Amino acid sequence: MKITVVGAGAVGASCAEYIAIKNFASEVVLLDIKEGYAEGKAMDLMQTASLNGFDTKITGVTNDYSKTANSDVCVITSGIPRKPGMTREELIGINAGIVKAVSSSLIEHSPKTIVIVVSNPMDTMAYLVHKSTNLPKNRIIGMGGALDSARFKYRLAEALGGPISDVDGMVIGGHSDTGMIPLTRLATRNGVSVSEFLSEDRLNQVKEDTKVGGATLTKLLGTSAWYAPGAAVSGMVQAIVCDTKKVFPCSALLEGEYGFSDICLGVPVILGKNGIEEIITITLNDAEKANMAESAKGVKAVNDLL
């Protein structure tokens, strides 16, 4: 299986590294517009192969889409990241042009590909790819919820004082500080509701810490994070390539699900060889429904800027 990752920056390179280390793909092509940058990242990563024990071949190219031909999955991470104090929405002006041009070049060379959109503001960028290409909706997937859910589980484990492997939970809604909806009501510690262990106040704190998870890291790092985003993308690529049918919250084009249409929003989906195999409709309570409506409103307002 051949995977292309566009953008050999922090997230793209981390994503390529995790894909290679998990050893499920034969080839990863890293593409960047900056002369020699992807080639350098690919060479550095290939020099970890004997140390980390993987056989995936990573090649780097400068803006040459012919080298990406017939990719099974293409990941778009190209674009600018946010700086401290910025929102993801503020990136739209520059990133929309990049994502539109990149997706069109990718699809020209890999018409059967599945596209994973990472560049921010991600829900709007995924929507833009839907609007500007003819790919069926199951083949365009936005990555946000997989990362936000990992951050949610991190915060839950911290509050519980237990291992993350005991924790399950999901974040749906828009991939923004205000739009995320960590579903504390459905989160569990080894099958037991987390509300058995944590007060409502503590759970609300977990929720708020999760929503600003990206901003917290951006402030500490001076730019947005890359390890967890790269790992989240690699998990989604693996589910597609290995046809695992695992459930991830992803930004998917909605056509009536959850009461919304003509919008990409984070909802639980089953990922497999066809990309989005199914959108799962979970029963939300009134408060969660109201949160989803607010979240959708926020994403629509950004979509209107396109």
Ligand SMILES: NC(=O)c1ccc[n+]([C@@H]2O[C@H](COP(=O)([O-])OP(=O)(O)OC[C@H]3O[C@@H](n4cnc5c(N)ncnc54)[C@H](O)[C@@H]3O)[C@@H](O)[C@H]2O)c1
């Ligand atoms: N969806 C998520 O959960 C999530 C998480 C983290 C970051 N992001 C987003 O991912 C994007 C990348 O973040 P990063 O930290 O890797 O940034 P980065 O600056 O480290 O890397 C971006 C790379 O894109 C390249 N690039 C720019 N224009 C290009 C083009 N037209 N064609 C090919 N390459 C091009 C740049 O040269 C650069 O190497 C940002 O928009 C960021 O906000 C999303």
